[in-house]
Amino acid sequence: MQYLEILMLLASVFYIVFNRPVNKRLSKPYVVGLLIIILLVHLLFEGSRWQMIPAYFIWLIALITALRRADATPSTLVFVLKTVGLFILLALSVLLPSVLPVFKLPEPTGTYIVGTKDIHLELDRDEVITVDPSDKRNLMIKAWYPSTENGAEKDPYVDKAGRNGFAQKYGLPVSFLNYLDKVDTHVFRNVPIADGSFPVLIFSHGYNSKANGYYALLSEIASQGYVVFALNHTYESTGTSFPDGAEAYFDYAYADKIQKDTWHLMEPVIESFKSDLSFENRHSIVQKGLRDYFVKDMVERWARDIIDVDKKLDNWNNSGFFKGSLDVSKVGVFGHSRGGGAAGHSLLMESRIKAGINLDGVQWGKIVDTTFQKPFLFLSADWPAEHENLNQHAYINKSSSVFYEGIISQTGHSNFMDIPLMVPLNSLSQAGNIDPLYGLEISNKVVTYFFDKHLKNRELDMGELSSKYEELDITVYKGDSLSSVSNLKQTSEEE
Numbered sequence: 085m086q087y088l089e090i091l092m093l094l095a096s097v098f099y100i101v102f103n104r105p106v107n108k109r110l111s112k113p114y115v116v117g118l119l120i121i122i123l124l125v126h127l128l129f130e131g132s133r134w135q136m137i138p139a140y141f142i143w144l145i146a147l148i149t150a151l152r153r154a155d156a157t158p159s160t161l162v163f164v165l166k167t168v169g170l171f172i173l174l175a176l177s178v179l180l181p182s183v184l185p186v187f188k189l190p191e192p193t194g195t196y197i198v199g200t201k202d203i204h205l206e207l208d209r210d211e212v213i214t215v216d217p218s219d220k221r222n223l224m225i226k227a228w229y230p231s232t233e234n235g236a237e238k239d240p241y242v243d244k245a246g247r248n249g250f251a252q253k254y255g256l257p258v259s260f261l262n263y264l265d266k267v268d269t270h271v272f273r274n275v276p277i278a279d280g281s282f283p284v285l286i287f288s289h290g291y292n293s294k295a296n297g298y299y300a301l302l303s304e305i306a307s308q309g310y311v312v313f314a315l316n317h318t319y320e321s322t323g324t325s326f327p328d329g330a331e332a333y334f335d336y337a338y339a340d341k342i343q344k345d346t347w348h349l350m351e352p353v354i355e356s357f358k359s360d361l362s363f364e365n366r367h368s369i370v371q372k373g374l375r376d377y378f379v380k381d382m383v384e385r386w387a388r389d390i391i392d393v394d395k396k397l398d399n400w401n402n403s404g405f406f407k408g409s410l411d412v413s414k415v416g417v418f419g420h421s422r423g424g425g426a427a428g429h430s431l432l433m434e435s436r437i438k439a440g441i442n443l444d445g446v447q448w449g450k451i452v453d454t455t456f457q458k459p460f461l462f463l464s465a466d467w468p469a470e471h472e473n474l475n476q477h478a479y480i481n482k483s484s485s486v487f488y489e490g491i492i493s494q495t496g497h498s499n500f501m502d503i504p505l506m507v508p509l510n511s512l513s514q515a516g517n518i519d520p521l522y523g524l525e526i527s528n529k530v531v532t533y534f535f536d537k538h539l540k541n542r543e544l545d546m547g548e549l550s551s552k553y554e555e556l557d558i559t560v561y562k563g564d565s566l567s568s569v570s571n572l573k574q575t576s577e578e579e
Contacts, residue, residue: 095119135184197233199274209388223392228306235273241299269303285310286437289419297506317423350373380448418440425449428442452481459486488559
């Protein structure tokens with residue numbers, strides 16, 4: 085809860101419980117006036133939100149109590165009913181704002197202020213998701229970039245379509261997420277980009293996820309001196325807002341269509357993990373699943389989106405807002421969940437992309453049959469032992485350059501997103517037991533270190549991070565051989 089919300093609730097409950105001794109010391113106008121002032125100050129500086137409705141009821145009860153100033157002692161039954169009702173309202177007053185809080189995003193720690201700018205990319209590629217064969221692929225991109233100027237307009241937390249799509253996904257009213265307007269993003273819209281030429285990163289989000297639900301991650305990276313182009317994969321994110329006011333939401337009909345009658349391809353894979361098959365005997369079964377399951381087509385389609393953005397970099401660097409600001413010789417890619425798989429796949433398809441990161445996504449597609457030729461990092465959540473680890477097969481060939489395999493203990497799949505801050509109940513958010521801000525700090529540091537090393541060519545050692553964060557365990561593979569770096573707190577080698 086926010087500070088003035090707490091003050092209003094405590095003042096109201098205090099007066100309801102202790103109204104008789106208070107009334108002996110303060111006259112009715114003072115009590116009524118004080119309650120009204122506390123409410124008005126709260127509304128003026130913090131604003132209302134639906135989670136506070138039970139607390140407003142308690143305030144109203146306090147106001148009525150002050151106005152009536154009843155001297156008669158209520159019957160036992162009435163007293164019990166009032167007490168139980170107050171406790172129920174009080175529990176709801178604390179629970180609702182705690183489950184869906186006005187949360188605090190971490191402030192970026194880099195040397196730059198962070199700016200954002202929306203980019204509409206219209207492509208001459210057929211849109212395979214919609215039913216109209218004449219439709220072409222349309223993408224919205226949110227650029228996160230370093231700046232040295234604060235702006236008058238703060239970036240709102242998640243665009244309208246992203247919010248509405250998220251609400252629709254869980255069957256909630258579209259106004260359910262309006263309270264997110266109160267979240268301070270520490271990011272400014274359309275401020276000038278800082279002087280200099282910055283490495284470029286392209287980011288791909290998770291499936292049916294809020295494309296802009298990664299503020300903690302993307303703002304931190306931009307503050308460290310990167311221009312990040314965060315893709316919104318139209319019809320496969322929760323929602324997309326276009327400049328003309330049009331909105332596109334997750335296409336559930338298409339999702340059902342491409343998934344229908346495909347599970348039989350994964351049943352042998354699941355069974356192979358449940359049985360006592362050795363890794364070698366299981367590999368061919370998992371290999372076929374990685375090649376054939378429908379998700380591999382999605383990963384390839386998203387990788388084409390990434391490459392289409394990469395192809396625009398020269399134009400953006402030659403004219404317009406980003407003129408002269410993009411170091412197109414230093415391009416990296418990263419993503420979360422299925423977006424992480426798309427990032428890995430794009431590294432196989434586009435020669436200009438120099439390095440890539442997969443944040444807790446399965447690497448569907450052809451990587452199981454080939455080898456990365458560039459630096460790559462797979463950073464995993466702390467999955468239970470019974471979880472089917474498909475990536476141990478997908479990444480069997482690692483990289484001819486360097487391959488990092490990391491895990492952050494006590495994390496869940498959503499700990500790379502803002503979701504654990506937005507919904508601080510692990511059972512709902514699919515987060516681990518790690519403190520959400522601390523988990524984000526670790527993953528953000530790993531991502532930044534990786535790109536600082538492989539795009540900015542800084543002399544960095546992952547051991548610096550591993551010695552700082554005991555929850556972080558990284559194994560490094562150089563070429564075809566495993567370096568003796570398993571849990572780098574014990575051994576640190578030059579990479």
